[in-house]
Amino acid sequence: MDVQPPSALDLKRAAGFKAVNLVEDGMNIGLGTGSTVHFALERLAERVHEGLHIKGVPTSLHTEFLARRLGIPLTTLDEVDLLNLAIDGADQVDQSGYLIKGRGAALTREKCVADASKFLIIVVSEEKLTDRLSGPIPVEVLPFARGHVARAIRRMGGTAVLREGADRDGPVITDNGNFILDCTFPSIADPPVLEEAIEQIPGVISCGLFTAFTKKTVVIVGQSSGVEVRSF
Numbered sequence: 001m002d003v004q005p006p007s008a009l010d011l012k013r014a015a016g017f018k019a020v021n022l023v024e025d026g027m028n029i030g031l032g033t034g035s036t037v038h039f040a041l042e043r044l045a046e047r048v049h050e051g052l053h054i055k056g057v058p059t060s061l062h063t064e065f066l067a068r069r070l071g072i073p074l075t076t077l078d079e080v081d082l083l084n085l086a087i088d089g090a091d092q093v094d095q096s097g098y099l100i101k102g103r104g105a106a107l108t109r110e111k112c113v114a115d116a117s118k119f120l121i122i123v124v125s126e127e128k129l130t131d132r133l134s135g136p137i138p139v140e141v142l143p144f145a146r147g148h149v150a151r152a153i154r155r156m157g158g159t160a161v162l163r164e165g166a167d168r169d170g171p172v173i174t175d176n177g178n179f180i181l182d183c184t185f186p187s188i189a190d191p192p193v194l195e196e197a198i199e200q201i202p203g204v205i206s207c208g209l210f211t212a213f214t215k216k217t218v219v220i221v222g223q224s225s226g227v228e229v230r231s232f
């Protein structure tokens with residue numbers, strides 16, 4: 001009988017489930033966005049139905065609706081001082097623990113929740129690991145300033161492409177009413193410097209480079225050989 005290797009979804013599920021083992025009774029937790037977090041939320045909901053008491057702060061309308069459907073109690077960043085941990089996905093993770101996030105267009109709320117959390121638990125499948133971040137880097141921009149920001153990105157040596165909606169005519173509109181520019185650079189030599197430079201452009205709401213959280217980041221990687229836990 002042939003034994004099939006685990007699929008990408010199996011690896012995401014394994015990482016998502018493992019992250020939920022870190023959740024303890026009474027915690028306030030950030031709920032990230034994406035297909036890997038989806039598995040974590042399903043497991044978290046099982047634990048809630050078994051009697052675990054937690055409250056979640058969702059990072060997107062998508063996650064809010066899913067959490068409500070699964071019966072996960074919710075709160076807001078206004079109502080909690082500190083989140084015990086946040087569970088979120090990533091598009092790329094390098095060896096220093098720097099991240100690119102935002103394929104799901106939820107980067108701004110994800111960055112707020114990461115900043116408000118004591119620990120950031122990143123759940124990924126192994127193909128997200130890279131020696132060097134390469135992008136594209138999602139950047140949330142005020143619609144009014146999209147041309148201004150795109151020109152500034154070009155002056156920095158990059159290109160900026162307005163993200164189009166998959167199921168609608170016109171651009172993707174974020175949960176905050178803004179646009180996403182997917183920005184590509186020939187190389188990302190110094191991710192913290194690039195993140196700061198992008199976030200200083202007037203009209204940028206936030207940049208999908210996440211470099212400020214490495215000390216509190218734990219990356220849970222679903223791999224064909226098993227689940228690996230990395231810290232930095």
Ligand code: 5RP
Binds near residue numbers: 035037091102104105
């Ligand atoms: C959304 C994100 C996601 O966490 C990231 O895109 C990873 O998603 P997935 O787990 O579906 O691969 O940053 O803004």
